[in-house]
Amino acid sequence: xxxxxxxxxxxxxxxxxxxxxxxxxxxxxxxxxxxxxxxxxxxxxxxxxxxxxxxxxxxxxxxxxxxxxxxxxxxxxxxxxxxxxxxxxxxxxxxxxxxxxxxxxxxxxxxxxxxxxxxxxxxxxxxxxxxxxxxxxxxxxxxxxxxxxxxxxxxxxxxxxxxxxxxxxxxxxxxxxxxxxxxxxxxxxxxxxxxxxxxxxxxxxxxxxxxxxxxxxxxxxxxxxxxxxxxxxxxxxxxxxxxxxxxxx
Amino acid sequence: xxxxxxxxxxxxxxxxxxxxxxxxxxxxxxxxxxxxxxxxxxxxxxxxxxxxxxxxxxxxxxxxxxxxxxxxxxxxxxxxxxxxxxxxxxxxxxxxxxxxxxxxxxxxxxxxxxxxxxxxxxxxxxxxxxxxxxxxxxxxxxxxxxxxxxxxxxxxxxxxxxxxxxxxxxxxxxxxxxxxxxxxxxxxxxxxxxxxxxxxxxxxxxxxxxxxxxxxxxxxxxxxxxxxxxxxxxxxxxxxxxxxxxxxxxxxxxxxxxx
Numbered sequence: 001x002x003x004x005x006x007x008x009x010x011x012x013x014x015x016x017x018x019x020x021x022x023x024x025x026x027x028x029x030x031x032x033x034x035x036x037x038x039x040x041x042x043x044x045x046x047x048x049x050x051x052x053x054x055x056x057x058x059x060x061x062x063x064x065x066x067x068x069x070x071x072x073x074x075x076x077x078x079x080x081x082x083x084x085x086x087x088x089x090x091x092x093x094x095x096x097x098x099x100x101x102x103x104x105x106x107x108x109x110x111x112x113x114x115x116x117x118x119x120x121x122x123x124x125x126x127x128x129x130x131x132x133x134x135x136x137x138x139x140x141x142x143x144x145x146x147x148x149x150x151x152x153x154x155x156x157x158x159x160x161x162x163x164x165x166x167x168x169x170x171x172x173x174x175x176x177x178x179x180x181x182x183x184x185x186x187x188x189x190x191x192x193x194x195x196x197x198x199x200x201x202x203x204x205x206x207x208x209x210x211x212x213x214x215x216x217x218x219x220x221x222x223x224x225x226x227x228x229x230x231x232x233x234x235x236x237x238x239x240x241x242x243x244x245x246x247x248x249x
Numbered sequence: 250x251x252x253x254x255x256x257x258x259x260x261x262x263x264x265x266x267x268x269x270x271x272x273x274x275x276x277x278x279x280x281x282x283x284x285x286x287x288x289x290x291x292x293x294x295x296x297x298x299x300x301x302x303x304x305x306x307x308x309x310x311x312x313x314x315x316x317x318x319x320x321x322x323x324x325x326x327x328x329x330x331x332x333x334x335x336x337x338x339x340x341x342x343x344x345x346x347x348x349x350x351x352x353x354x355x356x357x358x359x360x361x362x363x364x365x366x367x368x369x370x371x372x373x374x375x376x377x378x379x380x381x382x383x384x385x386x387x388x389x390x391x392x393x394x395x396x397x398x399x400x401x402x403x404x405x406x407x408x409x410x411x412x413x414x415x416x417x418x419x420x421x422x423x424x425x426x427x428x429x430x431x432x433x434x435x436x437x438x439x440x441x442x443x444x445x446x447x448x449x450x451x452x453x454x455x456x457x458x459x460x461x462x463x464x465x466x467x468x469x470x471x472x473x474x475x476x477x478x479x480x481x482x483x484x485x486x487x488x489x490x491x492x493x494x495x496x497x498x499x500x501x502x503x504x505x506x507x508x
Binding site: 076141207 | 388
């Protein structure tokens with residue numbers, strides 16, 4: 001099942017989406033006025049979770065001042081003001097030189113998860129969605145990336161959450177970024193540094209996930225600059241294609 | 250006025266807080282402080298400041314920052330007044346941080362510092378505990394240090410902005426088991442509340458219910474299971490918390506889930 005949140009006549013409704021991309025409410029076809037992000041909780045991001053990206057940074061991380069690559073998952077939070085739905089606008093902030101897209105598989109938590117083992121972690125996944133983890137170029141990974149990552153509209157999500165049962169292997173999904181129809185980034189979730197159950201288990205040892213929380217599982221190497229007017233799409237095989245347009249502030 | 254969120258007989262209530270922290274429900278019922286479960290009084294994002302007091306920066310051997318060092322805390326780390334917080338097994342250093350919190354009252358974007366306090370609904374207190382053992386240098390301070398289950402007590406309540414004449418001249422104090430261990434003044438903040446609202450709202454929208462935890466002065470110390478830790482901001486509130494062991498915390502939590 002593919003589930004969405006849509007706005008119709010000023011009301012937000014839960015919908016399902018059929019194979020043709022048609023939204024249905026109580027079995028009736030409905031034309032959405034807008035697509036809302038299809039989740040309701042906190043957004044937790046995992047940085048440096050593609051092996052190619054981490055490998056490209058290891059030499060730098062081994063230098064001064066810290067001389068140690070990360071030992072545990074590198075985590076961040078994207079605040080609610082960042083979230084926007086499918087076909088919503090990504091606002092290019094005034095006074096900023098560059099912003100970058102970030103194709104990522106989103107994991108939506110299905111039930112409360114506290115101290116779950118890796119073996120049982122996948123039972124806590126409700127479904128999967130596409131995320132565009134928009135950011136200012138990151139010059140340093142040493143301080144929390146609030147100014148880079150928590151800007152309004154910097155977290156498009158959707159259009160749908162695909163039920164976990166419908167994705168045979170979330171660690172073998174092709175993931176692409178398209179800008180104005182051209183493929184600019186292409187990778188596979190097979191290249192995660194840490195798998196989804198490893199992440200859920202690790203994080204749930206010290207904090208509790210609530211149903212509707214979203215984990216951004218990482219952005220592959222090769223971040224792409226995006227510009228005002230660009231149509232930016234994140235496509236994940238079997239999960240969906242998330243489309244947004246960049247507008248000036 | 251003072252406003253709190255509490256749970257009573259399984260229901261969450263928004264309440265007014267009266268003398269001796271008695272709470273008044275919407276139907277007029279008055280309940281004593283120890284009859285209710287206190288929840289964090291706001292549920293938005295928390296923007297927490299690192300190294301926002303020069304003395305504390307020096308204590309940690311850092312140069313005072315030239316731009317605010319902000320990190321985000323999510324609602325799953327908050328807990329309320331008179332609740333428990335756990336010290337993980339096998340850690341060497343868990344410390345409290347007494348902080349004044351400004352609670353945002355209306356949507357704030359591109360606010361100038363001279364107007365900034367108009368966007369504050371009121372003030373509360375938080376104890377921004379940290380487990381130093383888990384500190385890593387990536388996105389420091391990392392979530393494993395700062396975003397742990399029930400490891401950010403907030404409250405007891407929000408006191409209206411109009412009742413705090415000068416938020417930049419309040420004494421902060423922390424006691425462990427009745428012994429004064431930390432004392433400072435909000436006048437020593439490097440970046441004051443109007444500056445922080447101007448700064449944050451210059452690049453993002455602050456929402457009603459978001460909180461700015463403004464940092465802590467020097468005077469940190471280790472806390473262990475059994476300790477009662479009280480953080481107080483003069484005129485704002487006194488927030489009580491008890492440290493328990495990891496095993497005791499999860500026994501209580503699992504029993505609550507089973508109920």
